[in-house]
Amino acid sequence: MLEFLGTFAFALSGIRHASGKHFDWFGGYVCGFAVAIGGGTIRDVMLGVTPFWMTNIMYVLCTGMALFAAILFRKYTRKLDNAWFVFDTLGLALFTIAGIQKTAGLGHPFWVAIIMGCITGVAGGVIRDVLLNNVPVIFHKEIYAMASVAGGMLYWGLFWLDINMPIAVISTFCVICLIRFLAVRYHISLPTLQEER
């Protein structure tokens, strides 16, 4: 259920960005699908396993429903901005943890798992921005990817301390959401690289 909501929120984010560039329905669908499955697909291709969305039609249908909702309830989606933000953050936390567990489960070292968790959570948005011909927003805006990395490190630490799994997962989930909420609430961002003079 949570996974469905996260996928829906991710797809909707892609579709809404596509609206801003006057894409047609197909373009909107592809953008939404790219956000929803892009990160996990890059992860799975690097891990050498079949991309997760190819074994479950849920992601294809969920993106279709997001497109349908975006077209039908166009006037109301903006009013739900806060709800989408919450779902998007839940999606980030969920996808990060799923990426870490899948990678660690395949026997890769933990630093690879943290990177893969981050890729799972944020690469879809980068693909969206590349397709829309924008500079990827996560590279110069609020903290987003760092929440995923911080969560990954916490998960590693808890695992290393032999904390039992459900507690580690829930803590990681909460910490990622918390960092993201605080970053947006207080406009916290990383320092910017300065051009050389």
Added chain:
Amino acid sequence: MLEFLGTFAFALSGIRHASGKHFDWFGGYVCGFAVAIGGGTIRDVMLGVTPFWMTNIMYVLCTGMALFAAILFRKYTRKLDNAWFVFDTLGLALFTIAGIQKTAGLGHPFWVAIIMGCITGVAGGVIRDVLLNNVPVIFHKEIYAMASVAGGMLYWGLFWLDINMPIAVISTFCVICLIRFLAVRYHISLPTLQEER
């Protein structure tokens, strides 16, 4: 022979777009090659098999010939615009069917095969547009990708009805070409996503 013409037309499309951005010969070659093999390569990487162009030097040479032709017959290529359009459409139909058959042959469900057919046919053009720093044209112009998807669905239907293979392939081929021709002839396009107010 048909495959060679399709590859040639795809490569030429990449090279001609590259000319518009004043790329050098290498840039033109890469753009052409990306259009010709990009979609099939993404498909093969997702399917976990060796990319098709790595086992047959034909695609590398064909792109080189397209570059050669684009440089040599620069003044005449525009007069042949209609011919390239026809070849490009044949290429779309051919690549779509090849993508579907390869994916289904590996035992994936049919909805995956339809997506893979579409990726084989259109992803090369998306890569081209990304490399040229343009917004991908298939996301906001005439119907192109939807012809591929419609053809894939038809193929599925015919397969399910137990129609024999050659007839299914030829019907799919014709339908994809027909949709594309009609869409361009009558300027049919999908509805555009509207920005929220």
Added chain:
Amino acid sequence: MLEFLGTFAFALSGIRHASGKHFDWFGGYVCGFAVAIGGGTIRDVMLGVTPFWMTNIMYVLCTGMALFAAILFRKYTRKLDNAWFVFDTLGLALFTIAGIQKTAGLGHPFWVAIIMGCITGVAGGVIRDVLLNNVPVIFHKEIYAMASVAGGMLYWGLFWLDINMPIAVISTFCVICLIRFLAVRYHISLPTLQEER
């Protein structure tokens, strides 16, 4: 040691380009990492092996050190422009040879190895330019990728002539560096594709 320097120079090139777009530290790190490992990762994914950086934490740390250096010594990096240019060229030569050897070692034909050597050397820079929303510089500027291709062809010739390995590697290395140095010194570039009239 040479590999470390090449990786460092590649990462620094990504980070410095990111500075020009006012990316934050995370964006700079990702850009640097993409340049350092992007080409080799595309190669490994196509070859169907685990991406090289997933088995050695050196690349992750090296990029971190490059970011650290770029932030700390911001005022001095420009003065070292010539040094970075040399390291970048050494990196190009080194990555090209590594790509060729890995591909040939997996039993692929030599023309595939030359392409993979070129991808290993230059694709990272293309990814960087795509992430920064620029037109890839290697498609319309000085000779860069062609040095890699020329080196690959030389390597092939020497291998075919049964020259012993170390001599072939050193010759290839020198030729790639020499072509690159001469191209930059004398502003040699490939002819540009002309738009049709």
